[in-house]
Amino acid sequence: MNGIRLVLTNFLSGLGRAQFFLLGVLSAIGPALLRPRIIVRQLYMIGVLSLVIIVISGMFIGMVLALQMANTLDRFGAEDAVGVIVALAVIRELGPVVTALLFAGRAGSALAAEIGLMRATDQLSAMEMMAVDPMRRVVAPRFIAGVISLPLLTAIFSVMAIGVAGGHLIAVDLLGGDTGTYWSQIHANVDLTDLRQCFIKSAVFGAVINWIAMYQGYHAPPTSEGVSTATTSTVVVSSLSILALDFVLTAFMFR
Amino acid sequence: MTGHEQTPDLLVSVRDLRFGYGSRMIYDGVDVDIRRGKVTAIMGPSGTGKTTLLRIIGGQWRPTGGTVLFDGADVHQQNRKALYRMRQRMGMLFQNGALLTDLTVFDNVAYPLREHTKLAEALIRDIVLMKLEAVGLRGARDLYPEELSGGMSRRVALARAIALDPDMVMYDEPFTGQDPISMGVLMRLIRSLNTSLGITSVVVSHDVEEVLSIADYAYIVAGGKVLDHGTPDQIRGSESALVRQFLEGRPDGPVPFHYKAPPLEQDLMGDAR
Numbered sequence: 455m456n457g458i459r460l461v462l463t464n465f466l467s468g469l470g471r472a473q474f475f476l477l478g479v480l481s482a483i484g485p486a487l488l489r490p491r492i493i494v495r496q497l498y499m500i501g502v503l504s505l506v507i508i509v510i511s512g513m514f515i516g517m518v519l520a521l522q523m524a525n526t527l528d529r530f531g532a533e534d535a536v537g538v539i540v541a542l543a544v545i546r547e548l549g550p551v552v553t554a555l556l557f558a559g560r561a562g563s564a565l566a567a568e569i570g571l572m573r574a575t576d577q578l579s580a581m582e583m584m585a586v587d588p589m590r591r592v593v594a595p596r597f598i599a600g601v602i603s604l605p606l607l608t609a610i611f612s613v614m615a616i617g618v619a620g621g622h623l624i625a626v627d628l629l630g631g632d633t634g635t636y637w638s639q640i641h642a643n644v645d646l647t648d649l650r651q652c653f654i655k656s657a658v659f660g661a662v663i664n665w666i667a668m669y670q671g672y673h674a675p676p677t678s679e680g681v682s683t684a685t686t687s688t689v690v691v692s693s694l695s696i697l698a699l700d701f702v703l704t705a706f707m708f709r
Numbered sequence: 710m711t712g713h714e715q716t717p718d719l720l721v722s723v724r725d726l727r728f729g730y731g732s733r734m735i736y737d738g739v740d741v742d743i744r745r746g747k748v749t750a751i752m753g754p755s756g757t758g759k760t761t762l763l764r765i766i767g768g769q770w771r772p773t774g775g776t777v778l779f780d781g782a783d784v785h786q787q788n789r790k791a792l793y794r795m796r797q798r799m800g801m802l803f804q805n806g807a808l809l810t811d812l813t814v815f816d817n818v819a820y821p822l823r824e825h826t827k828l829a830e831a832l833i834r835d836i837v838l839m840k841l842e843a844v845g846l847r848g849a850r851d852l853y854p855e856e857l858s859g860g861m862s863r864r865v866a867l868a869r870a871i872a873l874d875p876d877m878v879m880y881d882e883p884f885t886g887q888d889p890i891s892m893g894v895l896m897r898l899i900r901s902l903n904t905s906l907g908i909t910s911v912v913v914s915h916d917v918e919e920v921l922s923i924a925d926y927a928y929i930v931a932g933g934k935v936l937d938h939g940t941p942d943q944i945r946g947s948e949s950a951l952v953r954q955f956l957e958g959r960p961d962g963p964v965p966f967h968y969k970a971p972p973l974e975q976d977l978m979g980d981a982r
């Protein structure tokens with residue numbers, strides 16, 4: 455009983471500290487916007503360097519989805535619906551969620567390790583002593599870049615999965631479906647609400663992953679073990695948060 | 710009564726400082742004065758809290774008791790803006806350099822200038838090259854921190870610490886890892902920054918003879934207290950057994966060389982833990 459209480463207290467006080475940290479990050483966003491060059495560099499480090507994994511994953515997920523659907527829908531004579539089903543599944547769920555999970559593994563872990571090492575090697579202290587606020591120069595620019603990157607990466611993932619290679623490749627090029635039907639079905643059944651919900655989800659996921667990564671890195675004990683623990687918990691905590699949040703957001707959106 | 714004398718020649722005055730990490734006491738009532746335009750040495754065994762003292766003066770740690778005045782203002786009562794303004798007047802050389810690893814040597818030294826001044830890039834370049842020249846590393850300007858040796862990193866960090874021409878520079882172990890030549894250069898540099906620019910210097914060091922040869926005043930701290938303080942001659946001539954032990958570098962004496970532990974025999978003979 456006492457153990458549970460201790461775990462709960464630790465969890466809640468950790469949550470409190472993390473919220474306090476988030477307030478610090480948010481209030482540093484304004485000043486950070488004055489230095490767009492740092493943000494651009496981070497957009498490259500966080501966004502552009504995640505492109506390869508996102509593009510390849512998007513392709514394969516789209517392909518596998520189309521294969522499964524084509525197989526099943528064929529039995530009901532509804533093979534024209536492959537495009538719609540792939541598109542809806544990707545735009546509503548798989549796009550934001552899978553991209554976010556990959557992003558947490560690729561960029562979130564790197565961010566936590568980078569900031570943890572900066573802490574361990576006194577770089578953050580040195581900035582403070584130079585009267586430079588690390589929240590504004592280190593944390594906030596990465597946060598902004600993360601929140602911008604994830605929706606863009608999600609869009610790229612979805613385009614790869616539905617159009618360029620994934621679904622289209624299987625349904626049209628491989629199984630001999632009709633391009634016109636493929637696209638017109640999608641056009642008729644995917645509306646702006648779906649796209650907006652996709653965007654909202656990925657923006658929220660981006661903020662959450664970056665919040666967790668920054669918090670873990672910033673508060674990592676200044677040791678090799680501390681940094682490695684911060685990296686691991688970033689991936690674990692943000693993956694779980696993404697899945698849980700996805701459920702909550704979906705429930706609200708389809709009310 | 711605060712215990713602070715209001716003498717204008719004190720740049721920093723530390724009174725009755727108390728500080729601990731968690732339950733571990735580091736300072737237990739310490740008074741230190743840093744006089745304007747002088748070189749003040751702080752010596753003491755490893756792990757007594759010399760680095761901690763510099764961080765407290767810089768406002769990174771908050772003491773549990775006592776006060777630290779910088780130029781008459783309490784460091785730990787400032788709001789963030791005022792504290793940052795204060796820090797622009799302090800340079801700090803970290804023990805391990807603490808260079809920003811994603812910037813070149815040049816950009817590291819230029820960093821505080823770009824952050825805090827609106828100088829033209831050409832002027833910044835001149836200043837940076839001059840500071841690097843002073844530490845003998847003008848030729849290393851395009852290297853990244855990972856390409857430097859420990860001693861070189863520390864010299865770059867020194868150039869960075871003096872980039873803004875601060876009122877005071879705190880040097881944490883500037884001599885470790887330096888060969889005799891760069892050691893001599895650094896000693897002369899610290900001394901000349903002091904005489905020509907009037908920069909107040911605080912030097913933390915284990916190299917007793919070297920640091921005493923450039924210091925105007927010295928403190929020896931151990932066990933949470935100031936053991937002795939005075940001019941280098943007073944320190945050298947000190948009768949105190951503690952100070953003699955420290956100066957002569959003997960492991961046994963009033964200052965324990967060992968971190969607190971049970972006797973070795975007991976540890977070796979005892980049950981494995």
Ligand SMILES: Nc1ncnc2c1ncn2[C@@H]1O[C@H](COP(=O)(O)OP(=O)(O)OP(=O)(O)O)[C@@H](O)[C@H]1O
Binds near residue numbers: 754
């Ligand atoms: N962040 C910290 N958290 C907990 N304990 C710390 C922390 N930093 C330092 N200490 C402890 O405080 C003591 C003083 O540390 P400090 O780095 O100030 O010593 P020092 O006098 O500079 O030693 P050295 O000469 O080896 O650099 C050390 O024994 C260390 O164990």
Ligand SMILES: [Mg+2]
Binds near residue numbers: 760804
């Ligand atoms: Mg130290």
